[in-house]
Amino acid sequence: MKKLTKSDHLKIYSYMLKIRRFEERSSQLYGMGHIGGFCHLYIGQEAVVVGVLMTIKKNDSVVTTYRDHGHMIARGLEPKKIMSELTGRVDGYSSGKGGSMHMFSKKNNFYGGHGIVGAQVPIGTGIAFTHKYNGDKNICRTYIGDGAMNNGQVFEAFNLAALWNLPVLYIIENNKYGMGTAVDRAAAGSDLYKRGEAFGIKGEIVNGMNVYSVIKAAEKAGEYVRSGKGPYILEVQTYRYRGHSMSDPAKYRTKTELEQYKSSDPIAIVKEEIIKKKVASKNELEKLDKEIIEEIKSAANFALESQFPNKEELYTDVYL
Amino acid sequence: MNIEILMPALSPTMTEGNLTKWFVSEGQKVKPGDVIAEIETDKATMEVEAVDEGFIKKLFYKEGDNNIPVNKPIALISDQIGEKIKEKNKTIIGTKSKDKKELEQTEVSEKENSKLGQDQITMRQAIRDTIAEEMRKDRKVFILGEEVAEYQGAYKVTQGLLEEFGEKRVIDTPISEQGFTGLAVGAAFKGLIPIVEFMTFNFSMQAIDQIINSAAKTLYMSGGQINCPIVFRGPNGAAAQVAAQHSQDFSSWYSHVPGLKVVAPSTSLNAKGLLRSAIRDPNPVIFLENEILYGLKGENSSEDFTIPFGKANIAKEGSDTTIVTYSIMLHKSLQAAEILKNEYNLNVEVIDLQSLRPLDSETIVNSVKKTNRIVTVEESWPFASVGSEVVNIVQKEAFDYLDAPIIKVNSADVPMPYSSELEKLYLPQIDDIVNAVKEVNYI
Ligand SMILES: Cc1ncc(C[n+]2csc(CCOP(=O)(O)OP(=O)(O)O)c2C)c(N)n1
Numbered sequence: 031m032k033k034l035t036k037s038d039h040l041k042i043y044s045y046m047l048k049i050r051r052f053e054e055r056s057s058q059l060y061g062m063g064h065i066g067g068f069c070h071l072y073i074g075q076e077a078v079v080v081g082v083l084m085t086i087k088k089n090d091s092v093v094t095t096y097r098d099h100g101h102m103i104a105r106g107l108e109p110k111k112i113m114s115e116l117t118g119r120v121d122g123y124s125s126g127k128g129g130s131m132h133m134f135s136k137k138n139n140f141y142g143g144h145g146i147v148g149a150q151v152p153i154g155t156g157i158a159f160t161h162k163y164n165g166d167k168n169i170c171r172t173y174i175g176d177g178a179m180n181n182g183q184v185f186e187a188f189n190l191a192a193l194w195n196l197p198v199l200y201i202i203e204n205n206k207y208g209m210g211t212a213v214d215r216a217a218a219g220s221d222l223y224k225r226g227e228a229f230g231i232k233g234e235i236v237n238g239m240n241v242y243s244v245i246k247a248a249e250k251a252g253e254y255v256r257s258g259k260g261p262y263i264l265e266v267q268t269y270r271y272r273g274h275s276m277s278d279p280a281k282y283r284t285k286t287e288l289e290q291y292k293s294s295d296p297i298a299i300v301k302e303e304i305i306k307k308k309v310a311s312k313n314e315l316e317k318l319d320k321e322i323i324e325e326i327k328s329a330a331n332f333a334l335e336s337q338f339p340n341k342e343e344l345y346t347d348v349y350l
Numbered sequence: 351m352n353i354e355i356l357m358p359a360l361s362p363t364m365t366e367g368n369l370t371k372w373f374v375s376e377g378q379k380v381k382p383g384d385v386i387a388e389i390e391t392d393k394a395t396m397e398v399e400a401v402d403e404g405f406i407k408k409l410f411y412k413e414g415d416n417n418i419p420v421n422k423p424i425a426l427i428s429d430q431i432g433e434k435i436k437e438k439n440k441t442i443i444g445t446k447s448k449d450k451k452e453l454e455q456t457e458v459s460e461k462e463n464s465k466l467g468q469d470q471i472t473m474r475q476a477i478r479d480t481i482a483e484e485m486r487k488d489r490k491v492f493i494l495g496e497e498v499a500e501y502q503g504a505y506k507v508t509q510g511l512l513e514e515f516g517e518k519r520v521i522d523t524p525i526s527e528q529g530f531t532g533l534a535v536g537a538a539f540k541g542l543i544p545i546v547e548f549m550t551f552n553f554s555m556q557a558i559d560q561i562i563n564s565a566a567k568t569l570y571m572s573g574g575q576i577n578c579p580i581v582f583r584g585p586n587g588a589a590a591q592v593a594a595q596h597s598q599d600f601s602s603w604y605s606h607v608p609g610l611k612v613v614a615p616s617t618s619l620n621a622k623g624l625l626r627s628a629i630r631d632p633n634p635v636i637f638l639e640n641e642i643l644y645g646l647k648g649e650n651s652s653e654d655f656t657i658p659f660g661k662a663n664i665a666k667e668g669s670d671t672t673i674v675t676y677s678i679m680l681h682k683s684l685q686a687a688e689i690l691k692n693e694y695n696l697n698v699e700v701i702d703l704q705s706l707r708p709l710d711s712e713t714i715v716n717s718v719k720k721t722n723r724i725v726t727v728e729e730s731w732p733f734a735s736v737g738s739e740v741v742n743i744v745q746k747e748a749f750d751y752l753d754a755p756i757i758k759v760n761s762a763d764v765p766m767p768y769s770s771e772l773e774k775l776y777l778p779q780i781d782d783i784v785n786a787v788k789e790v791n792y793i
């Protein structure tokens with residue numbers, strides 16, 4: 031693994047914290063009725079996407095699920111525009127027409143934000159197909175939930191990716207539950223990283239609560255895929271602190287289980303590392319904390335002051 | 351500066367909640383992420399966390415206080431100890447009231463509720479009870495789907511079924527729609543009676559090949575040997591702001607298919623009668639529920655009654671114009687009928703189709719012969735919708751009775767937008783129905 035510089039460390043810390051503060055603010059705005067429909071928070075999983083972010087190239091593509099706010103922040107997209115989408119405003123990434131689950135930024139190679147479980151997997155494979163077709167040396171990172179790993183099209187995509195040697199990195203975010211169903215109640219043989227074996231796709235399990243482990247694994251896997259060896263699977267073990275969506279009380283797990291994960295909180299680990307390595311002082315970090323709270327607060331204010339789409343927008347964008 | 355903490359809405363349909371526990375007291379310091387209270391909602395008990403840093407200045411409610419409206423301040427946080435209550439934080443706190451559409455929906459349910467007597471149940475309960483009764487009567491009936499057992503149903507429709515019938519007959523599936531739908535079709539071929547719950551009908555698209563190519567056609571292809579007694583059920587159509595991929599109306603999609611029967615209940619009472627018929631029917635039946643109607647209370651009956659397929663219900667008699675509708679749009683149509691009576695003295699007849707395939711042409715045609723004018727109202731897209739079929743029947747069988755061209759009221763011919771105002775524009779509203787009826791009356 032490449033040695034992390036001071037600015038790398040601070041980048042990791044601030045992105046992870048930014049995601050967490052953003053999600054807390056989303057939760058509040060949902061409670062107030064500014065955000066509607068479903069709203070899937072990423073709190074607890076920050077190390078996964080931020081770890082991968084540290085290894086990504088600008089022209090690589092990404093595709094993910096409806097649990098996408100953190101993924102967009104990590105992609106360097108603007109919190110104020112993400113929040114604008116969540117609140118259904120014109121300044122949102124989908125002009126208020128997609129909402130929390132369906133956000134895109136073609137310019138930044140971010141291909142969504144998909145609401146149908148599993149659908150993003152063949153799509154990500156097709157984006158990888160295009161990278162290969164164009165011979166551009168970029169790869170597509172395709173995120174998959176643990177629950178989605180039981181959806182048939184995932185395996186059709188795996189087969190195609192292996193058969194045609196496509197540059198796609200599958201990242202399974204195993205947060206232990208698909209809605210209320212624990213992995214072992216849904217997946218026979220719950221080692222999800224092995225599910226490409228039959229197609230000859232290598233897989234590996236990663237501690238997703240520790241961002242440094244994620245960086246290490248994602249770097250190696252990314253190089254493998256980029257070098258033309260075909261697809262690769264990372265199963266990143268993580269945990270979501272909140273319910274599946276806002277109205278899920280998460281009664282299917284114990285408080286002790288949640289507390290256990292919270293006690294090895296991914297952000298706390300980074301903070302400790304930074305202080306231990308004397309990369310930055312407690313004071314510096316506190317200052318950063320304050321700045322991030324302010325940034326997210328002003329993102330929320332920006333969103334709430336942004337306009338709702340015009341009536342005419344109902345009929346635009348159906349066809350080009 | 352003071353920041354109010356408001357009673358949060360934790361689900362799209364929640365309007366009030368109970369405060370079950372405070373985790374903080376006045377004067378205490380809180381930071382983002384700290385749990386401050388526990389709230390009980392219509393569906394669940396949830397924790398509320400602080401988003402801002404500061405001191406708890408005031409708690410406005412006690413533990414155990416009930417029915418606190420959403421968006422009412424429950425606590426005040428100040429960034430300084432002992433600071434006086436000054437101006438409220440203008441930007442972040444409670445400016446917007448609940449989504450208008452939801453309010454409208456609540457009005458629908460409250461109006462309906464007040465009309466009826468004591469013995470009422472929600473549509474959710476009606477469906478649940480009927481499944482349970484049929485499972486008690488016939489051991490061949492079983493239910494499977496995502497989160498139907500341990501979680502008690504994503505929309506709590508299968509509450510208590512696991513406890514009563516055990517995991518052999520109430521089965522949680524992985525997110526494998528095509529697989530478990532095909533499996534259920536196979537089980538039905540072999541003599542069981544599966545009830546397949548789609549968490550929402552949007553996900554039935556993953557399985558639509560098994561529904562159409564296997565369930566609907568095998569009786570025909572086998573020369574009448576193999577029938578498929580199965581019920582596919584779940585919420586269909588729009589909920590509240592769940593956007594394009596989660597808000598589709600499949601009524602005309604499935605009604606297109608010979609070999610399927612398609613029904614769409616509108617009240618707790620017809621939900622019971624139609625569901626009983628569906629489970630007892632030897633053919634595949636698509637049972638289209640509606641999430642917004644789950645909480646709607648209505649008449650109950652403990653009798654073992656069925657509603658035959660192909661029989662519409664005249665929900666309101668009238669003489670001036672016929673409205674043909676089904677599912678949630680029945681309620682909007684009835685409200686429109688009231689406005690039309692009060693403001694335009696038009697006496698509208700409202701027909702609730704209940705069953706889309708087979709379709710009760712007789713009731714429709716007889717009504718048009720009386721009223722000479724007809725409007726169809728449904729949530730689906732306009733192209734080749736159920737209303738289009740009604741138009742075809744009427745032009746063929748009652749052409750000479752028509753005094754005006756038929757008007758169809760549908761959702762907009764676009765994918766469902768997320769933003770609440772656009773969503774409202776997309777869906778047929780009471781005003782659209784009123785205007786359509788006025789138009790066929792040349793008003
Ligand atoms: C095809 C399909 N079936 C069901 C759903 C409803 N649903 C949405 S998320 C979800 C759970 C997915 O769990 P997982 O893949 O583990 O992702 P996570 O939510 O944990 O990130 C379900 C069942 C859906 N959106 N699409």
Ligand SMILES: [Mg+2]
Binds near residue numbers: 176208209
């Ligand atoms: Mg999961």
